[in-house]
Amino acid sequence: MLSMSKxxxxxxxxxxxxxxxxxxxPYKVHTYQxxxxxxxxxxxxxxxxxLYGWLDVTxxxxxxxxxxxxxxxxxxxxxxxxxxALESIVYDESSNTLKHHWxxxxxxxxxxxxxxxxxxNRTDNYTCELLxx
Numbered sequence: 224m225l226s227m228s229k230x231x232x233x234x235x236x237x238x239x240x241x242x243x244x245x246x247x248x249p250y251k252v253h254t255y256q257x258x259x260x261x262x263x264x265x266x267x268x269x270x271x272x273x274l275y276g277w278l279d280v281t282x283x284x285x286x287x288x289x290x291x292x293x294x295x296x297x298x299x300x301x302x303x304x305x306x307x308a309l310e311s312i313v314y315d316e317s318s319n320t321l322k323h324h325w326x327x328x329x330x331x332x333x334x335x336x337x338x339x340x341x342x343x344n345r346t347d348n349y350t351c352e353l354l355x356x
Contacts, residue, residue: 251271252271252272253355254267258350259349260348280298280312283323291303298316300312310324310326311323322348
C-alpha cells in the first residue's frame with residue numbers, strides 16, 4: 224500500500240500537470256464565420272481564451288496576441304508600429320458585427336507631377352455567425 228506522502232506527491236503532480244496544460248493552452252475557442260457586407264466574401268474569426276483573461280484573436284491570417292487586444296463593451300484588437308495603428312478589428316458581440324480597418328499603400332502612383340506613395344484608410348464591415356464553442 225502507498226504511504227500518505229506518495230499519494231500527496233501523485234495528487235500534486237496531477238494538479239501541476241493539469242494546471243500547466245491550461246496555462247499554455249486555451250480553455251475555450253470560439254470560431255465565427257464572418258460575411259463581408261459589401262463583397263459577400265467570407266472570412267474566419269477565431270478567439271482563443273486563456274486563463275487570466277488572455278485572448279488571442281485570428282482574422283484574415285493576422286494574429287492579434289494578448290497585448291494587442293482590449294475587451295470592453297467591444298473587443299478591439301490592433302497591430303501597431305511606433306504607436307501608429309496599421310490594422311485593427313472591432314468586434315461587437317451584442318450585434319455580431321465586425322469592422323476591419325487597415326491602411327492600404329499604393330506605391331508608384333503619379334500624383335501632382337511627382338511619383339509618390341499614396342496611403343488610403345480602408346474599412347470593411349462584416350456580420351458574424353458563431354460556428355463552434
